[in-house]
Amino acid sequence: MNWRSLFSPFKRLDPFFVLATLGLIGVGLLFIYSASYRAEEGMLTAMTRKQMGWALAGLAMMFGVARYDYRALMGHAWLLYVGGVVLLLLVLIAGVKVYGAYRWLNVFGIRVQPSEFAKLGALIAMAAYLAHPSRRLEDPQTMAVVLGLCGLPFLLIMQQPDLGTAMTLLPMAFMLLFVAGVPLRSLLVLAAIGLALLPLGWWIIDDYQRERLLVFLDPGRDPLGAGWNKIQSEIAVGSGGLRGKGFLMGTQNILGFLPRTVAPTDFIFSVIAEESGFLGCLAVLCLYLVLFASGVRAAWRARDLFGRLLAVGMVSLVFSHVFVNVAMTIGMMPITGLPLPLISYGGSFMVTTLIGFGIIQSVYVHRITR
């Protein structure tokens, strides 16, 4: 076996998708560095080093997964799903409490977030169920099963509580049903029921989540408490202007108005917006557009429905994170603890996102060539 054959599967990878992924990871590393920069730490901050490690691990898994035929997943879908649910149960029993929520599990000293893996499991399970050759998509029972598959991890994640992450499951499930070909009428009924139930959410969510919602509706409410991050993030974004203040020059971040705890994670986009301005933000959005478009292209050229649904589900999952995170950063949505895919600091999310991307690329690699 020569080195050419080792790399031959990569020849079929989508270069746009890979470059956009690498570009976004690069942007993330730069601005995690900026957000965690301390003069005394020198060239690389501890956060940047850790994130580089996670990114390399994630990329290795992405390329690894891309080499294997995704169709093998179909047979193990239920196993992955149950595994994810068990992890979610474990987190409720033995989780580590951080900022008032049980979201993390300690695995050999590394904190992992099982909800990220569970989402992947749910995606594979729903896609496998919908793509089964015997499935009748007009049948309401089909829709009910998919909603059930989505609902179990949704409720478990809500228990942590992690409303943001749980919510991303819903558009993903909806898009899977949509692209799979469930009749539009059924989907409209589903959407109407969902919207009608939305007000009930008020009684389900926690006090702090209600507070975030109220702050979103009335920014003047509690400006030094719950409203602080929202106000400071908007100031950071707004004061960035067209060209930004320059790398490492974002005063909102330097002066601590944008809290150090959230600047490299949930509010990394504020740092980007302040330091690189509207043009920088536009560039990041364009990279995401390339990523999503090539993800959709993978779905388009998929060999079968299972592959198409896997790609669509993954794109929809990542897209909802991007949309909610950016909208929250600029004050157009309530604050939810959703990270920005490939950019925010965080290991589990980076690795699971890249595993998901590996699946998309596996779909693309094993496409029908005409």
Add this chain to the structure above:
Amino acid sequence: MNASGDFRPGEVFSLRLCAFLGLIVVALAFLAVSLWNIQVARGARYDDDLARQSIRRVRLPGIRGMITDRNQQVLADNRASYDVALYLEEVRQPGPWTRTIDHVEAIIADLSRILLLEPEVTREDIQNHRLRRLPLPLTLWKDVSESTIARLVEQGSSFPGVDLTVQAVRAYPQHQLACHALGYVGRMDPPKEDEPYHYYLPEMEGKAGVERQFDPVLRGEAGGRLLRVDVSGYRRNDLGSRPPARGRDVRLALDLDIQAAAARALGEVPGAVVVLDPNNGDVLALVSSPGYDLNTFIPSISVDAWKALLEDEQTPLLNRAIAGGYPPGSTFKPITALAAFNQGRVPLDRVYSCNGSIQVGNAVFRCGHRSGHGTVGLEKALEGSCNVYFYDLGMDIGIDPIAHMAYAMGLGAKTGIALDGEVAGLVPDRAWKLRTLNDGWRDGDTCNVSIGQGALVVTPLQMACITAVIANGGTLYRPRIALGTYDAENQHFQAIPPEVLNRVTIDPPVLRAIREGMRLVVMSPTGTGRNAQVPGVSMAGKTGTAEFGPREARRKHAWMIAYVPFEAPRYAIAMLVDEGLSGGTTVGPRLQALVAALFAPGEGAG
């Protein structure tokens, strides 16, 4: 679908997949438009918010200009005051505020041992500083000595965040000299401004004297400093500053040597001396005694020292030269004479007979010379200060021309010298008496005014002005305290021109006679002012002894006015001792000392 699940060719196309991509594109476009709105369309508003929460403006006081005498000898200047200060952002401790405050207290205690200074800053001060002025350095010790500076430089390197800061503070190298004219400075209240600063550094403003009158000129332009603070309020860095501009210097008309000679001549007794240049109204000396050391007001006067000044029976804060109202006594007689003889109202050769007193109505008015002066004319009456002559002269012409002449010479009105606290004095006349005492004017009243008694009130400055008018032949100048202001930066001197208040037309023969009478006062061996004689100097003058106080315990203000040299006057002098025996005996020798100093060889003033 076939058995393997692969799409059949017809199944590949998916409108729904297109819709999915379309949704993504629209959503991303929505985000891009929102970002444009916030960052570009409304960016300025967020810039303002950003500045409001992280930028602090500090006002830097202007540097006060100097005050010099006419020969540019320094009377008020600035010196550097070194303070030991602590930059809190460099010693901040994580966690609650109390930890930082504990740490600051520990630093102060350590420094206190090394610098051999008792701590002056309390825990309360530190807390107040944190709440009100956190981004500014905390001053630990003010105006420390050179040895303290040396100790800090040697051993202070182990104290991060501790440094010396320099402040310009007012200094008065002449201490007490001309203190009333110079005035003093005090802490200024923060000025009201359109764009208020967040922090004000201590700034001085003139509270009295020239420091107050010329405050807008002396003060200069305030500068500013922009600080960036972090979320806790600590200073992060400086964004820039505009240095304060130095104020203009004020060059006074005062002559330091003459001022010093006048103060020395007057001595320790309460009183006042004014020396004017009769040719332009320049105030060459303005002495009020007792005075105070201006440096006790720097950096701020202690409560006790201020209380002592206020409660001192000798009223050191009172500027007697311009704010002290006294009856002029016989120094007023030249005015009575002018009123009588000018424009031929009374013939210049008029004589009156003095036998020691006259009776007017029921009252007896006495002359200073108990046995009487005999028959006297104007010159002899001035020389011997004969009261009876002026009683008769006054009654002959009545109060109206006397009051009129007094007004014309500037009495009863402020001279308008550029100093605060001046009083107008009082010239009594018919209208005044009717108004205040609801009584008619009598001959007795005229007698009193004719010899400078009664309700007449003047200031030493006014008497110096009158002396100058007689010396220069009729021009009443506004006393000029400052020659002008000087911009050290561009070396531009802006002069304050002399100002004529009034021109009194005096018949030359009358002027000659009055001057001659006044010359005899000093130069004649029998003149009342002969004690003021200085060998080789010809001068003219008039003594005055004004009675005041209750009848059973009469006290006397001792006056003398003089101008010198007689032929071409350069100095017009009024000297007053609050309480003395008589003008001739109490003030005469003092005036002699002053004039001797003015004409001493090598003094420059001669």
